[in-house]
Amino acid sequence: MTPTEARDIADRGFVHIAGEAELVSALLAQSGSDVAGLKAMAGRPEFGQFILDFLLENDRRVLDFAQAEGIAPQRVVMARAVLGGGDPW
Numbered sequence: 001m002t003p004t005e006a007r008d009i010a011d012r013g014f015v016h017i018a019g020e021a022e023l024v025s026a027l028l029a030q031s032g033s034d035v036a037g038l039k040a041m042a043g044r045p046e047f048g049q050f051i052l053d054f055l056l057e058n059d060r061r062v063l064d065f066a067q068a069e070g071i072a073p074q075r076v077v078m079a080r081a082v083l084g085g086g087d088p089w
Contacts, residue, residue: 001075001078001079001082002082003082003083005079005082006048006078006079006080006082006083007048007083009052009069009071009075009076009079010047010048010049010051010052010079010083011048012065012069013051013052013054013055013065013076014042014047014051016055016064016065016068016069017051017054017055023061026054027054030054031050046084048079048083049080049083049084052076052079052080052083053080055076056076056077056080062076
């Protein structure tokens, strides 16, 4: 997986989260920020890591995202590893 592919998965993860009010609320709570703060965070390089960590911390979240995107859940784990952390297996 390339860094570009990993960032694409993270970006798609953010779009997925944005489409679910419950996930948006949980993401805001976890970030300790409001919508404006979250938008500001989105411009930072580590934002993709944050999004993937958020998805990966809950099996249901990552499975729902992977199913919606038509990708294997393992690709989400791989994307996180490529972006600078996580376990590639």
